[in-house]
Amino acid sequence: MLALTLMLLLGLDFGGDTFPWNSPKVIVLIVVGALMSVVFVYSEKRLAKYPLIPMTLFKNRSNVASILVTFLHGMVFIGPEYYMPLYFQSTKGASPLRSGVLLLPLIVFTATAGIIAGVIIHRTGRYRELIWSGTVVLTIGLGLFVNFGANSSTGMILGFELVVGVGSGLLFEAPLIAIQSLVAQDDVATATSTFSFARNLATSMSVIIGGVIFQNSMDLQAASLRAAGLSDDALELLSGKNAAANVMLSETLTDPAKMLAVKEAFAWSMRNMWILYTCLSFLTVIAGAFITRQDLSKEHTETVTGIKKEPAGN
Numbered sequence: 001m002l003a004l005t006l007m008l009l010l011g012l013d014f015g016g017d018t019f020p021w022n023s024p025k026v027i028v029l030i031v032v033g034a035l036m037s038v039v040f041v042y043s044e045k046r047l048a049k050y051p052l053i054p055m056t057l058f059k060n061r062s063n064v065a066s067i068l069v070t071f072l073h074g075m076v077f078i079g080p081e082y083y084m085p086l087y088f089q090s091t092k093g094a095s096p097l098r099s100g101v102l103l104l105p106l107i108v109f110t111a112t113a114g115i116i117a118g119v120i121i122h123r124t125g126r127y128r129e130l131i132w133s134g135t136v137v138l139t140i141g142l143g144l145f146v147n148f149g150a151n152s153s154t155g156m157i158l159g160f161e162l163v164v165g166v167g168s169g170l171l172f173e174a175p176l177i178a179i180q181s182l183v184a185q186d187d188v189a190t191a192t193s194t195f196s197f198a199r200n201l202a203t204s205m206s207v208i209i210g211g212v213i214f215q216n217s218m219d220l221q222a223a224s225l226r227a228a229g230l231s232d233d234a235l236e237l238l239s240g241k242n243a244a245a246n247v248m249l250s251e252t253l254t255d256p257a258k259m260l261a262v263k264e265a266f267a268w269s270m271r272n273m274w275i276l277y278t279c280l281s282f283l284t285v286i287a288g289a290f291i292t293r294q295d296l297s298k299e300h301t302e303t304v305t306g307i308k309k310e311p312a313g314n
Contacts, residue, residue: 001040001052005201007033009208016216017241053194057183063191065290066178067198069131069171072284074202076138077168079210079277080106080145080161083270086214090247090266091150102154106161113169121177125295130174131288138167139281145274150263171284181294210273215240217269228261238262243269 011029015021044051058064084106088099117130141164148157176195183191219240226235237246243266250262 001036004033004036004040005204007036009033009204012205012208012212015212016219017212053197054187054190057179057187057191057194060182061290062182062292062294063179065287066175067194068287069135069284069291070175070195071198071202072280072287073138073168073171073175074199075206075209076142076277076281076284077110077171078203078206079273080142080164082207083210083214083273084161086244086247087148087266087270090250090270091148091152091263092154093248093251102157103161105158106165109162109165110169110172113166114172115169117170118173121173126293127174127177127181128291128293130170131178131291132285134167134170134174135281135284135288136167137163138171139278139285141165141167142274142278142281146271146278148267148271148274150260150267152267175291178291178294182292209276211244213273213276214269215243217272218243218265221265221269225261225265228258229255230258230261238265 007029011026011033014023014029015026019026041055044053045055058067081103084103085094085096085099088094088102089096092099092102094102113134117134120130121127141160144160144163148160176192179191179195180188217240218238222235222239225238230238234249236242237249247266250259250266253259253262
């Protein structure tokens with residue numbers, strides 16, 4: 001799994017920036033990294049005496065759907081939280097502090113929705129409806145993000161953040177309850193760790209993939225920026241590998257046309273990211289439909305965790 005993660009993410013990060021996409025280095029990293037997933041599954045299923053992720057968890061269709069929702073949600077929710085400050089600074093000229101303040105509605109409503117979801121599950125024992133509504137609201141919110149441009153109003157941005165925050169918050173706890181309710185008590189800890197692993201892996205991949213899309217999109221904007229009259233030095237600063245480090249460049253330009261061209265280049269490049277995240281979010285809607293309902297037990301069963309001792313031989 002370590003080989004899968006490192007090689008796949010390095011291949012994606014190098015592609016189109018450090019090396020061309022058709023470079024043998026990039027192709028080998030991505031292909032071999034992806035093949036490591038097959039090796040990992042085989043090892044866990046056939047070789048490991050105490051597997052990290054028992055394959056029995058995936059025999060239930062609802063568990064597979066819950067893991068998919070968790071993975072896709074991890075891919076999606078981190079995108080706005082990580083890249084919205086880049087949008088604020090590059091198109092709105094916001095300082096790092098102000099971009100953090102403008103991100104607060106997304107964070108606050110995500111946390112609030114998560115708390116409300118926990119209360120609803122505790123009182124009603126129902127989680128499927130939260131998953132369904134969360135995936136739909138999150139997809140709608142990210143679809144609205146596609147409308148962000150260089151001249152989008154602050155009110156519109158904050159309103160769309162609210163929608164995404166509510167949808168995202170509803171999906172933090174409900175998929176975990178869906179998994180835990182369908183496994184034996186002895187397997188709850190393993191199911192929980194698998195849930196966390198899927199989410200953490202997804203967030204790591206999301207940041208890299210989002211960055212790749214942004215960088216390559218900024219490179220595609222070179223022709224329009226040159227047509228707007230920007231110098232070669234400015235074009236180099238706004239190239240894919242350098243753009244994120246020069247988000248305030250537009251504020252140093254005195255020509256309004258050049259300033260607008262730079263802001264529109266940033267907005268268009270980030271729009272491609274929002275399209276990707278919207279598509280991934282739509283997949284959570286499909287995966288969530290396969291999660292089944294299970295009555296949550298109110299009885300406590302004491303479980304001894306850790307590796308079980310093998311019975312002593314005669």
